[in-house]
Amino acid sequence: MTSTQLKQARDLADATGTQPPTPLAPSARSTETQPPARNEIRLSTLRDDEQGVKDLYEQFRTARASVGESEVKYESFRKLITQQRTRLLDEKDAVAVDFRIAVQDGKVALKAKPVRID
Numbered sequence: 001m002t003s004t005q006l007k008q009a010r011d012l013a014d015a016t017g018t019q020p021p022t023p024l025a026p027s028a029r030s031t032e033t034q035p036p037a038r039n040e041i042r043l044s045t046l047r048d049d050e051q052g053v054k055d056l057y058e059q060f061r062t063a064r065a066s067v068g069e070s071e072v073k074y075e076s077f078r079k080l081i082t083q084q085r086t087r088l089l090d091e092k093d094a095v096a097v098d099f100r101i102a103v104q105d106g107k108v109a110l111k112a113k114p115v116r117i118d
Contacts, residue, residue, distance in 0.1 A: 037100070042115065043085050044096035053081055059101045063108045080110070088114045 041056045043049040057077050064071065081099065088097045094114035102109045 037098070040098040040100040040113075042096050042098050043081070044089075053078055056081065056099050056101070060108065060110065063101045063103055067103060067106055067108060069108055084110075084112050088112055092116065 039059075041052045041059075043052050043056075054074075057074055060077060061071065084099075085097045088094055092114035094116050096115040098113045098115055100111045100113075102111050
């Protein structure tokens, strides 16, 4: 549930006198430094996180095979992860990025969430 949807649900709950929903996970803008969820892999520096990239790639390969998508070479995947990680670390003033693999509408998607400390 996005923050806008959560606000709308809370406004509706206030108007009807019911209990508003509770979000299941912290938002992407969370400043908490909780450990990554079980299905997420936290990457901060590529050199230190080579095993994390390999683990994420295996999850990606498995997910793509399960929906019948073609295989992607490890080096191409690693390059994509490096670019996304660098961009998010710079743009979002993050200390790390949590990556996870999701299947949406029969397609595999790579989700990234910056981790910040205030």
